[in-house]
Amino acid sequence: MPTVPTSGNVPHGLAAHEVLLSLDTDGEHGLTTEEATRRRERFGPNLLPATAGAGVVTRMLRQFHHPLIYVLIAAGAITAGLGEFVDSAVIFAVVVVNAIIGFVQESKAEGALDALRSMVRGEASVVRDGREEKVPAEDLVPGDLVRVAAGDKVPADLRLVRPAELRVDESALTGESAPVVKDEAVLPEPTPMADRRNMAYSGTLVTSGSGTGVTVATGARTELGRIHRLVGSAQTLATPLTEKLSWFSKVLTVAILSLAALTFGVGVVRGEKPVEMFTAAIALAVGAIPEGLPAAVTITLAIGVARMARRRAVIRRLPAVETLGGTTVICSDKTGTLTENQMTVRAVWTPDGEYEVTGSGYDPDGELRDGDANVVTAEASEALRWCLLAGAGCTDAAFVLDGGRRTLAGDPTEGAMLVAAGKGGLPPEQVTTACPRIATIPFTSARGYMATLHHDRATGDHVVLVKGAAERVLAMCRAQLTADGTAVPLRPDAVLAATERLAGRGLRVLATAIGPGHGATAPRLDEDALPGTLVLTGLQAMHDPPRPAAAAAVRACHTAGITVKMITGDHAKTATAIAGHLGLIGEGPDGRVLTETDLAALPAERYPDAVDRASVFARVSPEQKLRLVKALQARKHIVAMTGDGVNDAPALRQANIGIAMGTGGTEVAKEAADMVLTDDDFATIEAAVEEGRGVFDNLTKFIVWTLPTNIGEGMVILVAILIGARLPILPTQILWINMTTAVALGLMLAFEPKEAGIMNRPPRDPGRPLLTGALLIRILLVSALLVGGSWWIFKWEEAIGSGLTEARTAALNLFVTVGVFYLFSCRSLTRSMWRIGPLSNRWVIGGVTVQALGQAAITYLPAMNHLFRTAPIGAQSWLRIVAIAVLASLVVAVDKRLRRTA
Numbered sequence: 055m056p057t058v059p060t061s062g063n064v065p066h067g068l069a070a071h072e073v074l075l076s077l078d079t080d081g082e083h084g085l086t087t088e089e090a091t092r093r094r095e096r097f098g099p100n101l102l103p104a105t106a107g108a109g110v111v112t113r114m115l116r117q118f119h120h121p122l123i124y125v126l127i128a129a130g131a132i133t134a135g136l137g138e139f140v141d142s143a144v145i146f147a148v149v150v151v152n153a154i155i156g157f158v159q160e161s162k163a164e165g166a167l168d169a170l171r172s173m174v175r176g177e178a179s180v181v182r183d184g185r186e187e188k189v190p191a192e193d194l195v196p197g198d199l200v201r202v203a204a205g206d207k208v209p210a211d212l213r214l215v216r217p218a219e220l221r222v223d224e225s226a227l228t229g230e231s232a233p234v235v236k237d238e239a240v241l242p243e244p245t246p247m248a249d250r251r252n253m254a255y256s257g258t259l260v261t262s263g264s265g266t267g268v269t270v271a272t273g274a275r276t277e278l279g280r281i282h283r284l285v286g287s288a289q290t291l292a293t294p295l296t297e298k299l300s301w302f303s304k305v306l307t308v309a310i311l312s313l314a315a316l317t318f319g320v321g322v323v324r325g326e327k328p329v330e331m332f333t334a335a336i337a338l339a340v341g342a343i344p345e346g347l348p349a350a351v352t353i354t355l356a357i358g359v360a361r362m363a364r365r366r367a368v369i370r371r372l373p374a375v376e377t378l379g380g381t382t383v384i385c386s387d388k389t390g391t392l393t394e395n396q397m398t399v400r401a402v403w404t405p406d407g408e409y410e411v412t413g414s415g416y417d418p419d420g421e422l423r424d425g426d427a428n429v430v431t432a433e434a435s436e437a438l439r440w441c442l443l444a445g446a447g448c449t450d451a452a453f454v455l456d457g458g459r460r461t462l463a464g465d466p467t468e469g470a471m472l473v474a475a476g477k478g479g480l481p482p483e484q485v486t487t488a489c490p491r492i493a494t495i496p497f498t499s500a501r502g503y504m505a506t507l508h509h510d511r512a513t514g515d516h517v518v519l520v521k522g523a524a525e526r527v528l529a530m531c532r533a534q535l536t537a538d539g540t541a542v543p544l545r546p547d548a549v550l551a552a553t554e555r556l557a558g559r560g561l562r563v564l565a566t567a568i569g570p571g572h573g574a575t576a577p578r579l580d581e582d583a584l585p586g587t588l589v590l591t592g593l594q595a596m597h598d599p600p601r602p603a604a605a606a607a608v609r610a611c612h613t614a615g616i617t618v619k620m621i622t623g624d625h626a627k628t629a630t631a632i633a634g635h636l637g638l639i640g641e642g643p644d645g646r647v648l649t650e651t652d653l654a655a656l657p658a659e660r661y662p663d664a665v666d667r668a669s670v671f672a673r674v675s676p677e678q679k680l681r682l683v684k685a686l687q688a689r690k691h692i693v694a695m696t697g698d699g700v701n702d703a704p705a706l707r708q709a710n711i712g713i714a715m716g717t718g719g720t721e722v723a724k725e726a727a728d729m730v731l732t733d734d735d736f737a738t739i740e741a742a743v744e745e746g747r748g749v750f751d752n753l754t755k756f757i758v759w760t761l762p763t764n765i766g767e768g769m770v771i772l773v774a775i776l777i778g779a780r781l782p783i784l785p786t787q788i789l790w791i792n793m794t795t796a797v798a799l800g801l802m803l804a805f806e807p808k809e810a811g812i813m814n815r816p817p818r819d820p821g822r823p824l825l826t827g828a829l830l831i832r833i834l835l836v837s838a839l840l841v842g843g844s845w846w847i848f849k850w851e852e853a854i855g856s857g858l859t860e861a862r863t864a865a866l867n868l869f870v871t872v873g874v875f876y877l878f879s880c881r882s883l884t885r886s887m888w889r890i891g892p893l894s895n896r897w898v899i900g901g902v903t904v905q906a907l908g909q910a911a912i913t914y915l916p917a918m919n920h921l922f923r924t925a926p927i928g929a930q931s932w933l934r935i936v937a938i939a940v941l942a943s944l945v946v947a948v949d950k951r952l953r954r955t956a
């Protein structure tokens with residue numbers, strides 16, 4: 055069994071081979087699969103233990119930390135002191151039940167968010183049995199040989215054995231955001247963590263380079279695990295809106311408590327009985343404080359998050375749910391998000407001719423046909439042969455067998471060129487055997503091309519193969535190749551014209567070139583030496599089909615008042631053609647396509663306006679994205695921006711909604727993002743925006759529904775105090791109304807389906823208050839009806855000789871019944887409840903049934919009558935109650951209708 059190096063035997067203090075030895079691992083072949091399985095059993099999964107968080111007790115106690123609860127506890131104690139033990143018991147019971155409900159709901163919301171984390175699961179590249187494979191990061195065990203590269207999150211604590219220009223952002227652990235350069239040299243044992251350059255720690259991010267390391271600690275034993283244990287990492291449920299609301303309810307609480315204290319004081323001075331005044335003051339406080347509001351908002355947000363996850367948009371930061379609904383611009387990458395990123399070469403152009411390529415996808419079946427539709431192979435022309443060879447040789451992609459299926463490992467652009475070479479009679483194996491590779495200059499978006507140095511076995515010479523963006527490659531060429539293999543003077547105009555023609559068909563065009571592989575003394579590949587030495591061999595043009603749902607999603611965004619902008623590294627013509635196809639811009643040039651060169655030429659003051667008006671940004675580098683986001687934000691836009699690479703991270707952070715790709719994206723991009731698309735599809739962004747709008751609607755509906763009850767109760771009590779009448783409703787009864795209706799009725803609105811036409815309205819203005827004037831008026835109307843109705847019912851019962859208890863019971867039932875009827879009205883803020891179908895939300899039906907049973911119990915069960923001081927009421931009373939509730943519904947219906955036609 056391996057010994058995991060621990061302090062006294064610290065891995066950074068040992069040479070790499072010593073660490074490998076102590077962990078019983080082979081530095082080339084890694085562990086065997088069987089050994090990995092054994093160790094997995096011994097060490098457990100490479101996961102951070104779920105935070106027991108603040109602990110059940112602390113979390114439960116937190117539920118009591120609320121001003122209203124303090125008031126209730128004080129009221130319960132004083133009531134007991136006055137000898138009213140039943141009332142006191144009811145108040146304490148409510149406090150406890152409220153805490154339990156709060157605790158359960160909070161745990162559920164947190165659980166839902168925690169579950170999301172597992173949807174974006176990390177992977178690791180590990181060498182086992184001598185083969186490199188991808189495994190879920192949780193399967194790593196001490197001793198595993200792990201490869202990391204730019205964009206990866208380090209999956210466990212690694213002692214580096216072969217770092218290659220590896221730079222790691224360790225800010226997650228050390229707080230230092232400048233990337234640290236890694237090497238493998240042995241360090242003195244006391245070296246502090248931040249200076250251990252031969253280690254890569256779990257949870258840190260690789261910003262550039264690559265490296266291999268041996269796993270020395272996993273899960274809770276990593277440095278990250280140690281910190282995790284120290285601070286815990288409870289998911290925060292706060293968002294700007296919940297914070298604003300809890301601030302609002304705190305201010306309100308203080309105001310209402312002062313008012314209650316004032317009434318008590320004034321009443322006592324006026325000579326009222328202190329006990330009665332105390333009861334009235336408590337009733338006022340309990341009734342008017344909207345204590346359920348912040349919790350309901352959090353739960354509605356959590357339900358929204360779960361809905362988005364079902365539509366494949368995983369929210370990483372809760373505030374994003376709120377912001378999504380207000381999105382005004384979506385900046386989307388083209389390749390892979392708007393298109394499939396499934397490339398197929400359709401045409402090959404060489405200086406001596408043009409060829410169409412048949413077949414589809416990565417299927418090797420297909421041919422090259424010349425202008426006369428004759429089938430040709432690479433042998434037809436030297437230019438064609440070298441063009442195909444450059445595509446197949448200058449590549450990091452390969453086809454592998456995965457479970458018997460031929461699949462592409464690597465970049466789809468490169469995969470397409472491998473397939474094209476095969477169709478021309480140059481299968482990849484033949485290319486690697488005939489021209490083994492010696493050196494590489496890798497492709498980056500900024501560089502725009504890739505170059506490789508090969509040994510040409512046929513001639514014994516060395517040759518450089520180059521492929522890349524047409525303008526970039528052309529700029530480095532001195533000549534072009536003919537069919538018989540001679541280099542003749544370059545005709546840049548003809549090459550550019552062919553590029554534009556092919557790009558105009560929506561094809562991605564790459565130029566290929568070859569160059570001499572000889573330096574002054576030895577073969578070499580030097581980036582600075584390439585310009586002026588290359589010979590252009592041709593162009594390959596590939597098709598990347600738009601995603602099936604993308605055009606419809608773009609249309610939906612437009613109807614919803616959201617602008618969609620395409621950002622791509624591709625040629626402007628290619629981008630324009632695809633943008634036209636997706637409906638992003640009209641056909642033909644209309645000045646709405648900007649390239650990086652255009653952007654650079656813009657004076658700073660015109661930049662935001664030009665960016666705002668353009669629909670397509672072509673040939674832009676990821677670095678430009680940050681500037682684009684800032685410019686759009688300066689124009690008061692709420693920007694959603696997609697990204698997948700390391701360089702995209704700053705723009706993702708800056709955007710109001712940073713969106714990373716779950717399948718094709720790097721860990722660095724995911725860390726920076728607010729939302730991750732598990733299917734990389736543009737249509738998912740549109741779906742998430744739709745859900746975001748739905749969440750906001752439901753929040754508004756809840757608030758519009760709940761406030762009249764609070765205002766109504768508060769006003770009823772206040773009026774009673776002012777006119778010196780008996781309370782139409784008692785504190786414990788108010789507690790009953792607030793507690794039961796919030797859970798059984800109000801919360802059901804969080805499950806309300808999205809309204810039809812939700813994407814036909816413009817985005818919400820973020821500066822606009824949650825409640826518009828129209829909604830405030832509706833709230834006041836219903837509040838007034840509640841106040842007037844409950845007094846009328848109360849007085850009527852008294853007038854016909856019912857007892858005080860019956861009269862109060864009738865008033866209590868009025869509040870709840872109006873709440874039930876009004877709930878149906880609130881299911882849509884604009885449309886009539888008949889239009890949405892009164893029975894279409896089964897949650898509401900269930901909630902109403904539960905509430906009805908509750909009302910039957912509190913009205914007719916003797917035990918409940920005793921506890922809440924209620925009494926059975928007759929059918930006539932119910933008729934009056936329902937009549938008022940119907941009246942309230944009618945008033946809201948008329949209000950909606952007037953506003954619709956206004």
Ligand code: ATP
Nearest residue numbers: 387388389467497499504521522523621622623624
């Ligand atoms: P998008 O921004 O739409 O997702 P992209 O990120 O795929 O596009 P880049 O990868 O920056 O865009 O590619 C820009 C250009 O670089 C392409 O138009 C192509 O000409 C060239 N190119 C792309 N991939 C390679 C590669 N593997 N080797 C050489 N050149 C490439």
